[in-house]
Structure formats: C-alpha cells, structure tokens
Amino acid sequence: MKKTKVHVVPHSHWDREWYFTTSRSKIYLMKDFQDILDILEEKEDFKYFTMDAQASLLDDYLKWRPQDEYRIRDLVQRRRLVIGPWYTQTDQLVISGESIIRNLYYGIDRCNEFGEPMRVGYVPDSFGQSAQMPQIYRGFGIDSSLFWRGVSDDMVDTTEFIWKGSDGSKVLAVQIPFGYYYGGNIPEDDSDLKEYLKDIIGKLKVKASTNNVYFPNGFDQAPIRKNLPDILKKANEIDNENEYEISNIENYIDSVKNERNEFTELKGEFLNAKHMRIHKSIFSSRSDLKIMNNKLENYITNVLEPLLTLSYSLGNEYPHLVIKDIWKLMFENAAHDSIGSCNSDTANEDVYTRYKQARDLSINLLDLHMRLISTQIKNNNEEITLTVFNGFPEVRNEVVEFDTYIPGQDFVIKNKNGEILNYIIKEKEDITNYILTQTIRLNPSKKIYIPKTVYRAKIALSVKDIPPMGYTQLVFELDTKNKCEIETSNCKEIENKYYKITANKNGSLEILDKESSKTYKNQAVIEDNGDDGDSYNYSPPRKDIYVSSLDSVSSVEVLKSNIQEEMILKYSLTIPASLEERSIGKVSVKMPVTMKITLEPKEQIIKFNVNIKNNQALSHRVRVLFNTEIASKFSIADQQFGIIQRPTVLEKDLALWKRDNYSWQEKPITIEPMQSFVTLEDGQRGIALITGCVREYQIVGDNLDTIALTLFRSFGYMGRENLLYRPGRASGEKIIATPDAQLLKELNFDFGLYIYNNKFDEANVANTAKRFLTPIQIYEYADFLNGRLLFAFNDEKQIYENEFSLMNVNNSNFTVSAIKKEEKGDGIVVRIFNGMKNEDAKGSLNINKNVNDAYSAMLDEIYDNNSKLKVNTKTVEVNSLSHCKVQTIVIK
Incomplete structure (x- = not known):
C-alpha cells in the first residue's frame, strides 16, 4: 500500500500584538528569527521554514539587525525561508477591499526584494473568509488558499475543495481542520510519539482528499523546533504507513494538484463556527477604534488618493513613499487581533497611536497638495479664496460643512460665474489676537488684506456644479451682507x-x-x-x-x-x-x-x-x-x-x-x-x-x-x-x-x-x-493666514485655471473603488467594480487629458499589450463587468 506523505510544515504564527504589545513582539522576534536563520544555515535537512506569510516581520527584524539582510536573501532565493505574500495577516470582513489589495501588493513587492514570495493565500487565523477573496487572490496570480476558520463538515467532508467567489473566480482551498497548531507539540519519547502520530495523522487522513496530509509544526510565537529533522527520522522508523518530511505549503498544494484535479465546490463567504470560533460580533468590539479605521480607509481611498492624483495630473509630485507609510500603519492595525480589538488595553493604545499617525499624515499630506493647487490658481489676487475639491467622479451639488476662518465684517461667497452661494455660520469664536500674531510677511513690500477681527467658524455652504474629480475656486466678496440665516x-x-x-x-x-x-x-x-x-x-x-x-x-x-x-x-x-x-x-x-x-x-x-x-x-x-x-x-x-x-x-x-x-x-x-x-x-x-x-x-x-x-x-x-x-x-x-x-x-x-x-x-x-462617504474638501487661503499657523508659503506663480476636472464617468453604473497613480509607472490607475444585484456594470471614463493607451490590468497593476482597452481620444471604454467583478484600469 502506498504511504501517505505527511507534509510537516515548520512555521510560527506571529501575532505582532495581542495580550502583549508590539514592542515585546519585536524584541522576541530578534531572538526567534535569528534562531531560524542559524538553524536553516546549519542544517541542510531542515529544509524549509514558513515565516507566517508576513513581510512586515522582515522589516521589523532588519530594522535592528540590518546585517542579516544578505542571509535572509540567500535563504529565500534557495527556497529555504518561505516569505509572503502578505504584508500583515489581515482580517477579511471589516477591512476594505482596497486595504486587502494594498496589503498583498506591498507584501509581494517587499518580498520580491529578497526572492520569490509564496503564491498561496495563507491566512491561518483570520476570523472568517470573505466571499471575494478568490477574485482578489486571482488578481495577484494566486490560485490557492490555505486557512483554518469558517468551514465545517456539514459543508464539505474533505480538507481540500474548490472555493468559488461571488464573481465566479475559483481557487483551490485547503481548510486546516484542527487549527494551525495541531503539530506544534510533537512528543519525543518513542511510545508517546507513536501514539500521538497514530491519533492525529489518522484523523487527518480521513479528511484528506489525496494521499497527502498537511501537518503544521508551530503555534503562536513558536520558536523553531531545532531537532525536528531528528524527530521526523524517528517518526519514519516507527510508522510504516506514513512518510514524514519537512515541507512547505506550496509543495503540499502542488502534491495535491498532481494527484487530483476534481474537488467538491463551495461558494461564498465562510462564517461557520461549528468546529472553530469565528467571533461573529467582533465587528463592533472597541467601536472607537473601529470607527477610526473605517473613517481612515474611506478618507485614504475616497479623498486622499484621488486628490493626490488630481494634483499629480497638474504637475505636482505624487508622494508614493508617504502613501506607502500610511498604508503600512493601516496594515499593522488590519491584522486580525488588532482590527478585532481583542487585545490588551496597552496593545490597543498602540493601535490608537498608529491610527492617529496615519490620520495626521493623511490630513497634512492632502492639506499640502490642496494648498499647492489653491495658491497657483489665477484669481486676480483675491483677499480670501475657498477652493472646493471633489474626489468623486461625478458632478456634485450639495451642502458642505467645514471649519474655516472668517473676517468680522460682512461677506458673501461667489463662484466663478459671480453667483452668490448660500451659507450659514453654525458656530464661531473670536481668535483675532492669536491669528494675526501668527502672520509672517515674507515680502513686506506686498500689500495684503488683514481683517480687524478673525473668527474660527463652522460653516455650512451650498455648493453647485463642483467638477467631477476636480476643483473650483470660490471667492469672498467683502462688505456685502449674507442673506441666509438660521431660524429656530x-x-x-x-x-x-x-x-x-x-x-x-x-x-x-x-x-x-x-x-x-x-x-x-x-x-x-x-x-x-x-x-x-x-x-x-x-x-x-x-x-x-x-x-x-x-x-x-x-x-x-x-x-x-x-x-x-x-x-x-x-x-x-x-x-x-x-x-x-x-x-x-x-x-x-x-x-x-x-x-x-x-x-x-x-x-x-x-x-x-x-x-x-x-x-x-x-x-x-x-x-x-x-x-x-x-x-x-x-x-x-x-x-x-x-x-x-x-x-x-x-x-x-x-x-x-x-x-x-x-x-x-x-x-x-x-x-x-x-x-x-x-x-x-x-x-x-x-x-x-x-x-x-x-x-x-x-x-x-x-x-x-x-x-x-x-x-x-x-x-x-x-x-x-x-x-x-x-x-x-x-x-x-x-x-x-x-x-x-x-x-x-x-x-x-x-x-x-x-x-x-x-x-x-x-x-x-x-x-x-x-x-x-466621499466628503467634499475645502481649502481656504488668505495672505493673513500665511504664517506659523499653517507654515509660511512663498508666493506661487498662478498657472492653473479657476476650474478643472480630471475625469468623469459617463452613462455608467459601476462604482469607482480607487483612483491613484500607478505604482511603478507614470499612468493613472482607476479601479472599478460592479455593485449591482442583477445587472452587468457598463460605461466609460472621460479623461480631460489626451489618452495614449489604456489597459485592463491585474490587481497587482501588471498588464501587457493584449489587455488594451478601446480608447477614443479622451474616452476609455470599460469592459462590461458581471456580478461582483472588479477591474483595474491603467490609463497612460
């Protein structure tokens, strides 16, 4: 009888924080990662070690031990140390699709600097599986997934099956039946080892659809089992029915594929909690932190990146590295324990701090680019301007509430056509002494408007015809009374x-x-x-x-x-x-x-x-x-x-x-x-x-x-x-x-x-x-505000028109997920999806610049000449999208 091959996969599931802090995790990573490198280099029979699929662990380790970068690169290139594809072990249910995509993108990109990353969607401990993961995996060239939680024997009786996503994408899925730790405590005494293997391997073989068994050797923050080769040698001696070898996840999946090509098919999300806990209400744990995450995800993808793309199209630099740092802060908080908020209070203080850092970076980065645009608009040197920015690819007519500074004298707000726009002052506070002492006159010869009184105010302003993915500038007309008032x-x-x-x-x-x-x-x-x-x-x-x-x-x-x-x-x-x-x-x-x-x-x-x-x-x-x-x-x-x-x-x-x-x-x-x-x-x-x-x-x-x-x-x-x-x-x-x-x-x-x-x-x-969830942004500029309060700016040459739109959607029912600059090129990426229930999503993108080419790309932004889209001067025709399909478009 043919022996069953037991793929013993050494690994450590490394929670970056949990009941302990990130600092403790990083300190102990120094010891455990060094041990892994030493053992892999010393023992050729210790063939592989899987580093929990998190590229962030490489960054954490090398920050304090950069001298080991060559050692890691050598082991990765020899396929001994298995890394990637994730940046962190992300949640899949309350984290946004863009966050998941960027997590994979930056994870794979970082791993590519060392060698080839693992191409398996390995998520050993996420609390359930999203129905869109097969499509996301396929968008990165990943055709298999291995996870623990969400599937029961009432759904499928084998550990291997085909997982069909909401859009129809399929991957080979492997469900770890007893968790990622059931091979973490292998006894070394002969009789104990024999009894242990008979029990656990017998249970696994019943569930396996092929002559291969997945046997993870590790658990939470587990050190490398240095004598594992010796233990497996002993296991092969005492067990005549099975063959034990140190393996890795890809080898195991390849063995399954080579032996069988038809599997049971399951569709959709996996949230079954029969055999393992799903924690199906963790979505509201620490709602204060959840709200910070949700608002930030929306802000980054709906506001920040689109408006940075607008700024880039006007000739300003796209700040890739800052955006990457912002996303990395979000990824650290997207890890299942961190976004789940199932941490100690001390660890959750670190989660809050990262959100605060990401928020501050995002707000100030956008502030800079709105200022770069606002101060370069041709406006006849108006005393006070409001530049209205719209990151949504459709015309907007709505009321915007925002905090601003207003003079004590009467004023109205006019658009480019000279129309007076209605506004109400909801709150105001006199801060004259503070504001006017902050002003810095870099050019004392220039005459500037300085109001006698300055209020910090909350205003609700009715704006109209705000260009899609664009801006328009409004001006204050002083000494004219506003006729719009609040009545009780x-x-x-x-x-x-x-x-x-x-x-x-x-x-x-x-x-x-x-x-x-x-x-x-x-x-x-x-x-x-x-x-x-x-x-x-x-x-x-x-x-x-x-x-x-x-x-x-x-x-x-x-x-x-x-x-x-x-x-x-x-x-x-x-x-x-x-x-x-x-x-x-x-x-x-x-x-x-x-x-x-x-x-x-x-x-x-x-x-x-x-x-x-x-x-x-x-x-x-x-x-x-x-x-x-x-x-x-x-x-x-x-x-x-x-x-x-x-x-x-x-x-x-x-x-x-x-x-x-x-x-x-x-x-x-x-x-x-x-x-x-x-x-x-x-x-x-x-x-x-x-x-x-x-x-x-x-x-x-x-x-x-x-x-x-x-x-x-x-x-x-x-x-x-x-x-x-x-x-x-x-x-x-x-x-x-x-x-x-x-x-x-x-x-x-x-x-x-x-x-x-x-x-x-x-x-x-x-x-x-x-x-x-895409709020309009308003940037106010006046010379009397130019100073310590906002950081002083030199006068900029006014080169931009009063109004501009980069792009808009036309006759479309798709939803835009992201607008950003291409990661490794000079194109603009527009990601869209079908949010309909029954209909296909169709339409086109009108670009207010000449379009040379447009491509339908993978989620990793890879494309070739065979994926060109139809372009008509400034219009990109979008392929029809079926139910829940996502498409990434690169416009050159």
Missing part, C-alpha cells in the same frame, strides 16, 4: 424635496417619503441592552433588561435655513449600571443621548449623528433601529467590491445547533459585517442604512423587517468563559481586564438613511453610499 422653529418637523420628518411624542421619528407618499413610523429608536461577552463576542446576559429611547425624549429643537434643516432630539435613558444590576432588574445610570437629523434641499440621504456625551454604564450594547416594514428572508449588504445577500435566519445551522449544540464552538447568529451599507428591499422599494461608523448590523423584529445598526458595545475582559453564544473556554486570556473597552467617555456616530422607490440596481445604492 417651534414646530417639530423638518422637510426637503424628498422627506418630511416629524418628531413623535414618544421620541421616535415619523418619516414621510414624498415620492411614494408612504409614512414610516417609529424610526430611529435607540436600544440599550446588556453584553455578557468579551473582546471577541457579544453574548446576551442570562438576565437582561432592554431600554429604548421611546418615551425618553427630553427636548426637541428645530433649526431651519434655506440650505439646511436640522432636528436635534435629546434623550435621557435610565439604564443598568452593570450586569449585576441587570440581573436584579435595577436601573440607576443616566445615559444622555443627542440625535441630530439633517436634511438638505435636494439630498436624498437623511444624515444622522448620534452623540453619547458620557457613557457611564458597564458591559452593554447600544444599537439604533429602523423599521423598514419590508419582511425579508435576505438582507443585502456590501462586501469588498460588490454586494452579498445573507439570510435573515440561519435555518440550517440553527437546526444543527439545536440538535447538537455541544459540538459547536459558537451559536449561529445573524450579526453581520458590511463595508458601507445594508438594505432591505422587495423589488419595488427599499431602505438602505449607510454607515460612517461601525460596520455591523442585524435584521431583527417579529417580521424580520428592522435594521439594527450597532453603535457600540462594551466589555470588561479580553476573554470570558461559558457565554450563552460561545460556551466553554474563554477566547484569548480570561485574566486580562480591559477597562478601556468599557468606553467610559464621549462617543459619536454618523450614518445615513436612503429610501428608494425602485429596484436595488436602479437606485444604485453602492454608488450612493460611495458618494456619501
């Missing part, structure tokens, strides 16, 4: 072209959709309940109290102007102070909540802001509920590069759970992730919730017609035992308290509601959400 109204309703919203006596909202004449009642209800879980899982308390904002409203304020109507509701919810109070039915803590609802004259998205001034309760969850009155078997949410339909009840899994819940690691629940929106629709109408905060939702209600958006949940420990939703041992470390995760501070949440009265595809929800 005694009525309890606001309205615009699309909606009339009324505050009910019980504190809920009544929303009249004018287009359909349908009234939606009892909307935007705040709900509080207990959270008996930990940093990994929400779990309901065994005894709980639900408290809602109904009948808790204390005041309603309505502010109206001709560009904006706002309703401000203040609630005072009395809730339990702790889980102990919940268990005895006691409520003792006031939770003040302020909800602001904003309508703009021609905006179909209702804007919401929820502020919790000072959370003082422990271990609880707060959600906001919208009853769509659409009973639904499925929800539609966006995932990376497309949409995904999920059942509102997990009937099959729940039946299996109820029949044998002791064999399940977690209860099947419908708390789900999203990227930017979730919607319920019936083919005639729909309601979409667009999140600018936490990316977690659940469909609830007796009729499964209510969208519950999680705002936050709080907990006191990294891990806890015996939860209702997760029985058994604690995840992580149960002794580590996480008081910071109780979120005893001010909390702020932004989201939008979009009601449509047609089919999902006709409403183009994906594009609507993209616009909502």
Whole structure:
C-alpha cells in the first residue's frame, strides 16, 4: 500500500500584538528569527521554514539587525525561508477591499526584494473568509488558499475543495481542520510519539482528499523546533504507513494538484463556527477604534488618493513613499487581533497611536497638495479664496460643512460665474489676537488684506456644479451682507424635496417619503441592552433588561435655513449600571443621548449623528433601529467590491445547533459585517442604512423587517468563559481586564438613511453610499493666514485655471473603488467594480487629458499589450463587468 506523505510544515504564527504589545513582539522576534536563520544555515535537512506569510516581520527584524539582510536573501532565493505574500495577516470582513489589495501588493513587492514570495493565500487565523477573496487572490496570480476558520463538515467532508467567489473566480482551498497548531507539540519519547502520530495523522487522513496530509509544526510565537529533522527520522522508523518530511505549503498544494484535479465546490463567504470560533460580533468590539479605521480607509481611498492624483495630473509630485507609510500603519492595525480589538488595553493604545499617525499624515499630506493647487490658481489676487475639491467622479451639488476662518465684517461667497452661494455660520469664536500674531510677511513690500477681527467658524455652504474629480475656486466678496440665516422653529418637523420628518411624542421619528407618499413610523429608536461577552463576542446576559429611547425624549429643537434643516432630539435613558444590576432588574445610570437629523434641499440621504456625551454604564450594547416594514428572508449588504445577500435566519445551522449544540464552538447568529451599507428591499422599494461608523448590523423584529445598526458595545475582559453564544473556554486570556473597552467617555456616530422607490440596481445604492462617504474638501487661503499657523508659503506663480476636472464617468453604473497613480509607472490607475444585484456594470471614463493607451490590468497593476482597452481620444471604454467583478484600469 502506498504511504501517505505527511507534509510537516515548520512555521510560527506571529501575532505582532495581542495580550502583549508590539514592542515585546519585536524584541522576541530578534531572538526567534535569528534562531531560524542559524538553524536553516546549519542544517541542510531542515529544509524549509514558513515565516507566517508576513513581510512586515522582515522589516521589523532588519530594522535592528540590518546585517542579516544578505542571509535572509540567500535563504529565500534557495527556497529555504518561505516569505509572503502578505504584508500583515489581515482580517477579511471589516477591512476594505482596497486595504486587502494594498496589503498583498506591498507584501509581494517587499518580498520580491529578497526572492520569490509564496503564491498561496495563507491566512491561518483570520476570523472568517470573505466571499471575494478568490477574485482578489486571482488578481495577484494566486490560485490557492490555505486557512483554518469558517468551514465545517456539514459543508464539505474533505480538507481540500474548490472555493468559488461571488464573481465566479475559483481557487483551490485547503481548510486546516484542527487549527494551525495541531503539530506544534510533537512528543519525543518513542511510545508517546507513536501514539500521538497514530491519533492525529489518522484523523487527518480521513479528511484528506489525496494521499497527502498537511501537518503544521508551530503555534503562536513558536520558536523553531531545532531537532525536528531528528524527530521526523524517528517518526519514519516507527510508522510504516506514513512518510514524514519537512515541507512547505506550496509543495503540499502542488502534491495535491498532481494527484487530483476534481474537488467538491463551495461558494461564498465562510462564517461557520461549528468546529472553530469565528467571533461573529467582533465587528463592533472597541467601536472607537473601529470607527477610526473605517473613517481612515474611506478618507485614504475616497479623498486622499484621488486628490493626490488630481494634483499629480497638474504637475505636482505624487508622494508614493508617504502613501506607502500610511498604508503600512493601516496594515499593522488590519491584522486580525488588532482590527478585532481583542487585545490588551496597552496593545490597543498602540493601535490608537498608529491610527492617529496615519490620520495626521493623511490630513497634512492632502492639506499640502490642496494648498499647492489653491495658491497657483489665477484669481486676480483675491483677499480670501475657498477652493472646493471633489474626489468623486461625478458632478456634485450639495451642502458642505467645514471649519474655516472668517473676517468680522460682512461677506458673501461667489463662484466663478459671480453667483452668490448660500451659507450659514453654525458656530464661531473670536481668535483675532492669536491669528494675526501668527502672520509672517515674507515680502513686506506686498500689500495684503488683514481683517480687524478673525473668527474660527463652522460653516455650512451650498455648493453647485463642483467638477467631477476636480476643483473650483470660490471667492469672498467683502462688505456685502449674507442673506441666509438660521431660524429656530417651534414646530417639530423638518422637510426637503424628498422627506418630511416629524418628531413623535414618544421620541421616535415619523418619516414621510414624498415620492411614494408612504409614512414610516417609529424610526430611529435607540436600544440599550446588556453584553455578557468579551473582546471577541457579544453574548446576551442570562438576565437582561432592554431600554429604548421611546418615551425618553427630553427636548426637541428645530433649526431651519434655506440650505439646511436640522432636528436635534435629546434623550435621557435610565439604564443598568452593570450586569449585576441587570440581573436584579435595577436601573440607576443616566445615559444622555443627542440625535441630530439633517436634511438638505435636494439630498436624498437623511444624515444622522448620534452623540453619547458620557457613557457611564458597564458591559452593554447600544444599537439604533429602523423599521423598514419590508419582511425579508435576505438582507443585502456590501462586501469588498460588490454586494452579498445573507439570510435573515440561519435555518440550517440553527437546526444543527439545536440538535447538537455541544459540538459547536459558537451559536449561529445573524450579526453581520458590511463595508458601507445594508438594505432591505422587495423589488419595488427599499431602505438602505449607510454607515460612517461601525460596520455591523442585524435584521431583527417579529417580521424580520428592522435594521439594527450597532453603535457600540462594551466589555470588561479580553476573554470570558461559558457565554450563552460561545460556551466553554474563554477566547484569548480570561485574566486580562480591559477597562478601556468599557468606553467610559464621549462617543459619536454618523450614518445615513436612503429610501428608494425602485429596484436595488436602479437606485444604485453602492454608488450612493460611495458618494456619501466621499466628503467634499475645502481649502481656504488668505495672505493673513500665511504664517506659523499653517507654515509660511512663498508666493506661487498662478498657472492653473479657476476650474478643472480630471475625469468623469459617463452613462455608467459601476462604482469607482480607487483612483491613484500607478505604482511603478507614470499612468493613472482607476479601479472599478460592479455593485449591482442583477445587472452587468457598463460605461466609460472621460479623461480631460489626451489618452495614449489604456489597459485592463491585474490587481497587482501588471498588464501587457493584449489587455488594451478601446480608447477614443479622451474616452476609455470599460469592459462590461458581471456580478461582483472588479477591474483595474491603467490609463497612460
């Protein structure tokens, strides 16, 4: 009988932070990585070692031991040290598609400096697998994946299968059946070794579809097992049925492919928690950090990179290395423990610091480039200008709120045609003495305008016809009175072209959709309940109290102007102070909540802001509920590069759970992730919730017609035992308290509601959400501001026109994911995807510069002459995209 080949793969799953800090991880990496290099060089029979597929570990190690770069390069080129393809071990569910793509791109790019990276999508510990990963892998020339979590024997009975993604892309998938650590503790005593191998290899062979078994030798932060060759020699002597050899992941997968070419096929995302924990509510753990991630991802890809590309097209340098550093900070936080926030408080302080660094770099980088453009626009030396930037490839007409500096005298704001634009001053503070002492007059001979009084102000400005992927400059006309003012109204309703919203006596909202004449009642209800879980899982308390904002409203304020109507509701919810109070039915803590609802004259998205001034309760969850009155078997949410339909009840899994819940690691629940929106629709109408905060939702209600958006949940420990939703041992470390995760501070949440009265595809929800999450930017310039406050600038030669558009989409229903400069060329990259439910995505890109060539590229931006797209002077014709397809276009 032919022996089964046991591919023993030495590795270390290296968490860069967890219950320990990044600093501790880096220090110990110095010792462990050096040991790996020494052993591989000393022992030729120790053939391979897999470095957890994270190129960031190379950077961490070489920062303090640069003399070992040659040693690493030599071992990589001899295929002894296996590296890549990732930069960090990323999450796949709440991290954006662009973040995942850049993680792979920069990971492979860094590995290429040493040798050939591993071409396997290796993710041993991510908490579930996104349905779009097969397409993303294929976009980098990767045709196989190896992971642990998300698949059970109720889905497939072999460890190897074909994984089909949402768009139809396929990869060979290998599911590690017992985790990445089951071969990490090999006994050395002969009798112990024989018994151990008989048990574990027997279990693996039952699941294997070929005569090959994957046997990972390693675990979290594991040192190299120096005597592994000797142990395997002994194993081959005492086991006549199997052949043991030190191998690597690619060798194992090649052996499987050589032996078999037909496998069972599974489709979609993998979130099954029967055999391993998925932590399917980790999407809202430490919502303060999650919101920082989500806002930053949106800012980098929707605002920063497009406007840097605009600046580049005008002749300024594209700052590749700064962008790379920003993304690397994001990648460090995208690692599954870090983005999951299932860390110690100390480690999460490092996560916060990296977000802060990424945010500060991004904001200041964009500030510089907006200034480079704004100060070089031909404007007859106007005293004060506002340059309006639009990173979205469609014309914008909307109200923009921004912080700025204004003179004490009257003024109006005019566009290039001399039209007066409406604005209101929402807040202002006199800072004259501070501002005017900051001014630096580099050329004292130049006469400049210096106002007598300067205010720092928050302004809402109604802008119109803002060019797509472009800018326009506005000017202040001084000593002319603004006629637009805010008025306080005694009525309890606001309205615009699309909606009339009324505050009910019980504190809920009544929303009249004018287009359909349908009234939606009892909307935007705040709900509080207990959270008996930990940093990994929400779990309901065994005894709980639900408290809602109904009948808790204390005041309603309505502010109206001709560009904006706002309703401000203040609630005072009395809730339990702790889980102990919940268990005895006691409520003792006031939770003040302020909800602001904003309508703009021609905006179909209702804007919401929820502020919790000072959370003082422990271990609880707060959600906001919208009853769509659409009973639904499925929800539609966006995932990376497309949409995904999920059942509102997990009937099959729940039946299996109820029949044998002791064999399940977690209860099947419908708390789900999203990227930017979730919607319920019936083919005639729909309601979409667009999140600018936490990316977690659940469909609830007796009729499964209510969208519950999680705002936050709080907990006191990294891990806890015996939860209702997760029985058994604690995840992580149960002794580590996480008081910071109780979120005893001010909390702020932004989201939008979009009601449509047609089919999902006709409403183009994906594009609507993209616009909502692509805020217009405004840069103010005046000579009196040129100084220490902003950093002094020399006068620039004015060479740019008052208005410019780089590109726009034409007759298109695709969604733009990224606009950036090509990484290794001088072209412009535009990445688009099909966010439709049923229709193909079509259209064209109009470029306001001559186009020489355009190519359809891989996700790694590789293309050749066979991938040319049709170009008509300044128009690039886009290939039709089927469901959930993504396309990368390089324009030369």
